[in-house]
Amino acid sequence: MNGFGARPQGLDKAAGIRLLHIAAILAKERATPVLDFVMRTLGSAVLLIAQFAFLRGLDPSGDALRYLALARTAFAFSGGQLLERFLIDGYMSGSLMMDVTTPINPLAFIMARSFAGMLVSAAATLPGVLVAALLLGGMPRVSLQGAALYAVSLIFVWMASTGIALISSPPVAKKSMVITLYILSSRIFSP
Amino acid sequence: MAEVGWKAGSEERAFVCRRVHLQGEASASGVRREANAVTDIPVDLVMLDGASSSLAERIGLEGWFCMRKVHARVEIDRVCIEYESWRYERMRKVTQRIRALDDITLSISPGEVVGVRGPNGSGKSSLLRAMCGVHTPVSGAVLVFGKPPDLFDPEFKRRIAYSSSRRTSLLPDLPLIDSFILRRELFAMPGADWEGRMHSLVDRLSLDALMDRPPREFSQGQRARAELAIALLHGPSLILLDETTETLDLEYMPRFLALLDELSTDGATVCMISHRPDDLECAHRIVTIDGGRVVGDERVRGEATGT
Numbered sequence: 001m002n003g004f005g006a007r008p009q010g011l012d013k014a015a016g017i018r019l020l021h022i023a024a025i026l027a028k029e030r031a032t033p034v035l036d037f038v039m040r041t042l043g044s045a046v047l048l049i050a051q052f053a054f055l056r057g058l059d060p061s062g063d064a065l066r067y068l069a070l071a072r073t074a075f076a077f078s079g080g081q082l083l084e085r086f087l088i089d090g091y092m093s094g095s096l097m098m099d100v101t102t103p104i105n106p107l108a109f110i111m112a113r114s115f116a117g118m119l120v121s122a123a124a125t126l127p128g129v130l131v132a133a134l135l136l137g138g139m140p141r142v143s144l145q146g147a148a149l150y151a152v153s154l155i156f157v158w159m160a161s162t163g164i165a166l167i168s169s170p171p172v173a174k175k176s177m178v179i180t181l182y183i184l185s186s187r188i189f190s191p
Numbered sequence: 192m193a194e195v196g197w198k199a200g201s202e203e204r205a206f207v208c209r210r211v212h213l214q215g216e217a218s219a220s221g222v223r224r225e226a227n228a229v230t231d232i233p234v235d236l237v238m239l240d241g242a243s244s245s246l247a248e249r250i251g252l253e254g255w256f257c258m259r260k261v262h263a264r265v266e267i268d269r270v271c272i273e274y275e276s277w278r279y280e281r282m283r284k285v286t287q288r289i290r291a292l293d294d295i296t297l298s299i300s301p302g303e304v305v306g307v308r309g310p311n312g313s314g315k316s317s318l319l320r321a322m323c324g325v326h327t328p329v330s331g332a333v334l335v336f337g338k339p340p341d342l343f344d345p346e347f348k349r350r351i352a353y354s355s356s357r358r359t360s361l362l363p364d365l366p367l368i369d370s371f372i373l374r375r376e377l378f379a380m381p382g383a384d385w386e387g388r389m390h391s392l393v394d395r396l397s398l399d400a401l402m403d404r405p406p407r408e409f410s411q412g413q414r415a416r417a418e419l420a421i422a423l424l425h426g427p428s429l430i431l432l433d434e435t436t437e438t439l440d441l442e443y444m445p446r447f448l449a450l451l452d453e454l455s456t457d458g459a460t461v462c463m464i465s466h467r468p469d470d471l472e473c474a475h476r477i478v479t480i481d482g483g484r485v486v487g488d489e490r491v492r493g494e495a496t497g498t
Binding site for chain 2: 015018021022025026028029032033101102103104105109
């Protein structure tokens with residue numbers, strides 16, 4: 001049936017492109033004002049260099065630094081503080097409720113928001129990690145397979161942190177999750 | 192071109208004609224497919240009347256098609272809504288249930304503009320949230336478009352607009368145009384439709400000078416105008432405004448009321464909360480709520496023309 005009461009449509013190519021466009025707009029918002037973003041990146045780099053230098057003094061072998069570089073990168077890919085800020089701000093400003101009342105799949109929208117947060121968080125942190133690791137000898141030495149596994153683990157870190165943030169989120173976000181689970185299950189079990 | 196039967200609609204439905212350039216096969220299914228490609232409004236039937244048929248013949252593959260426009264009738268029958276609230280007493284969490292709406296019955300006809308007023312905490316916002324399906328009643332029934340409001344249904348959400356002074360749909364740090372673009376993507380609006388509606392709303396609400404500025408820099412009045420334009424962008428059938436107009440500058444109020452009047456004449460149902468009596472000037476009815484109950488329901492203007 002075409003019309004009111006129709007079943008939700010699947011995530012086709014056009015919807016996927018639209019979702020990417022939405023994520024791009026939200027990422028642009030998170031990186032604006034640009035001066036704030038640059039200052040945040042610089043501040044993060046200075047803190048990381050200080051942290052790495054301190055750790056270098058404690059562990060001259062550099063192993064601790066390498067682990068820290070990997071852990072800090074993983075934290076950046078979890079969306080870090082930006083993800084939490086979105087959920088808290090979203091609740092306080094009520095924009096989450098606005099998300100629920102738009103026809104897009106709520107979880108897809110939340111994931112787009114979270115993806116945008118992750119991108120900006122990574123962009124703000126990774127230059128600092130790279131500079132600190134290069135300056136103080138903390139570049140991780142991993143094989144190609146190890147790097148690939150690590151990259152996959154970053155995706156899991158991001159998804160898990162989004163899930164945890166949603167579980168601990170206000171009722172409206174939980175409602176989004178329930179709606180989405182319903183949509184997904186109806187799609188999976190529909191003939 | 193094929194003849195397609197016309198079936199009279201129920202009072203919840205109206206048929207709106209729009210002219211499009213048809214490039215596909217000239218058959219009922221072809222026309223419907225073409226129509227669906229250019230608009231997100233579902234096309235249930237295609238009607239070619241005498242005038243448009245001859246026009247179509249004259250210029251080739253151009254025709255008229257009819258789109259079903261669903262008008263919003265709202266039926267609220269003995270609805271109770273409760274919230275769970277909690278506080279700490281001697282380091283222990285004490286929860287209690289608060290009744291926001293208490294046995295409310297209300298019927299809103301398609302095209303009607305209903306003003307809702309009442310003291311703070313009387314249940315006005317809960318009423319609007321029940322209409323858009325954010326709150327589920329513990330007893331009673333809410334019917335919108337003849338069905339319970341269903342947040343699982345994207346088509347339902349495509350037909351409603353909810354705007355609140357306490358919540359924002361704007362991207363605070365990006366130019367206002369980006370909020371319109373985000374809305375277009377969220378509602379999957381066809382480009383031409385989006386552009387036409389946006390220009391019309393920008394013009395009607397004098398947002399031209401604000402399009403390149405971020406909403407963070409806006410005054411409260413400017414922000415209210417932008418919120419209203421964003422809320423109306425997708426052409427909703429049911430418009431729910433929760434004190435959005437209260438911060439609107441008085442000089443823009445007549446323009447906005449005229450716009451609401453037009454939308455209601457076109458069949459849109461409007462339910463707006465405001466503490467300012469002037470804001471409710473365009474209302475056909477004013478409903479007063481206190482303590483979660485309807486304590487007044489007064490008709491202040493003639494019947495809605497959208498019915």
